[in-house]
Amino acid sequence: DAGVIQSPRHEVTEMGQEVTLRCKPISGHNSLFWYRQTMMRGLELLIYFNNNVPIDDSGMPEDRFSAKMPNASFSTLKIQPSEPRDSAVYFCASSFTGRGAKSPLHFGNGTRLTVT
């Protein structure tokens, strides 16, 4: 199993530009999570999907952030326009929840975003 795959690993962009982060969850997992990690705020949940449907997006900072999950094997997190305060490591994670079964959360390697 290749695990959760994120791309790109690093992204450096200028303020105002659009940024798109990508994630491929573990095959068979039905829940996908986007987290942001900074020294100041730790691990913050931005949004999570269950069976490709957004369940809780209350952690999305503002309208500049949007996330989609068009199918079970792909999700994107978009920031438009980006700002320096968006600089952080963004993790995608996936898990499985079914009738009487629950798997741990598996994280991807993250995308380190720097907005100058």
Next chain:
Amino acid sequence: GENVEQHPSTLSVQEGDSAVIKCTYSDSASNYFPWYKQELGKRPQLIIDIRSNVGEKKDQRIAVTLNKTAKHFSLHITETQPEDSAVYFCAANNTGNQFYFGTGTSLTVIP
């Protein structure tokens, strides 16, 4: 929603000593408690987990205990080694499938 608190935020121990990290949670419906280790520049990785029908679980030098009545759970690392140095996160998972994380403990093992 769930609220997970984690203590201490930093911990230094001598190599060979034990380390204990404690977490409390607020939602009695939470029933799954994983622990993650994050090394510098890397992703959080699961090291051990416990479900609410179990009071204790061990895996070599690592153990986790759960007290459902008091709503707290702890990570115990015995015979610590320098490679145990990392940030450790506890988490609580409820029936809604969301994972709520503690704020992390930075563990330093001094050789």
